[in-house]
Amino acid sequence: GQQVMQIPQYQHVQEGEDFTTYCNSSTTLSNIQWYKQRPGGHPVFLIQLVKSGEVKKQKRLTFQFGEAKKNSSLHITATQTTDVGTYFCADFSGGYNKLIFGAGTRLAVHP
Amino acid sequence: DAGVTQSPTHLIKTRGQQVTLRCSPKSGHDTVSWYQQALGQGPQFIFQYYEEEERQRGNFPDRFSGHQFPNYSSELNVNALLLGDSALYLCASSLAPNTEAFFGQGTRLTVV
Numbered sequence: 001g002q003q004v005m006q007i008p009q010y011q012h013v014q015e016g017e018d019f020t021t022y023c024n025s026s027t028t029l030s031n032i033q034w035y036k037q038r039p040g041g042h043p044v045f046l047i048q049l050v051k052s053g054e055v056k057k058q059k060r061l062t063f064q065f066g067e068a069k070k071n072s073s074l075h076i077t078a079t080q081t082t083d084v085g086t087y088f089c090a091d092f093s094g095g096y097n098k099l100i101f102g103a104g105t106r107l108a109v110h111p
Numbered sequence: 112d113a114g115v116t117q118s119p120t121h122l123i124k125t126r127g128q129q130v131t132l133r134c135s136p137k138s139g140h141d142t143v144s145w146y147q148q149a150l151g152q153g154p155q156f157i158f159q160y161y162e163e164e165e166r167q168r169g170n171f172p173d174r175f176s177g178h179q180f181p182n183y184s185s186e187l188n189v190n191a192l193l194l195g196d197s198a199l200y201l202c203a204s205s206l207a208p209n210t211e212a213f214f215g216q217g218t219r220l221t222v223v
Binding site for chain 2: 030031033041043044048088092102
């Protein structure tokens with residue numbers, strides 16, 4: 001079935017450094033969504049990308065959808081301790097309103 | 112607006128027992144999906160309810176069943192609990208298909 005792979009599994013950065021997580025699929029992704037889950041919390045929606053080559057920005061966060069719609073990335077500029085958490089990509093390729101999640105990238109930020 | 116609410120927040124059960132988890136979707140949302148999230152993993156889709164019927168199902172055994180009520184709230188039932196069923200169970204609702212999913216805070220189930 002549809003699989004969404006995320007790398008890296010874990011990244012540890014110093015506060016102020018940049019961070020990028022990548023989401024890849026062997027098949028064409030439908031609509032890619034990104035979620036953030038704080039430690040002990042639940043996934044919270046960040047953004048949805050729909051179009052090939054789409055780029056969206058939210059303050060220090062930049063989201064990209066690949067031209068072939070087989071990959072996506074989330075880049076955080078100048079990380080802060082508030083960015084700590086696990087970032088998941090998820091795709092609707094599993095079916096109508098059915099999200100297939102990647103395993104997530106856990107971000108640790110040291111002050 | 113209370114958002115998606117789930118109960119209970121934590122639960123400890125013994126192997127072989129049965130458990131029922133509850134979810135109320137965000138106001139105005141009529142579709143409820145359930146996910147299982149094992150420690151260190153991404154959420155895995157269990158099933159989805161719309162108009163009181165199971166519309167889609169993930170790769171979970173028949174021990175996992177559910178229900179949706181006329182007020183759109185939903186229950187997840189798990190029979191014959193196994194140690195491997197220990198996980199965070201998340202409920203999500205959305206306003207329209209394939210749009211932002213709103214997750215509840217989850218129910219942490221521990222099977223001993």
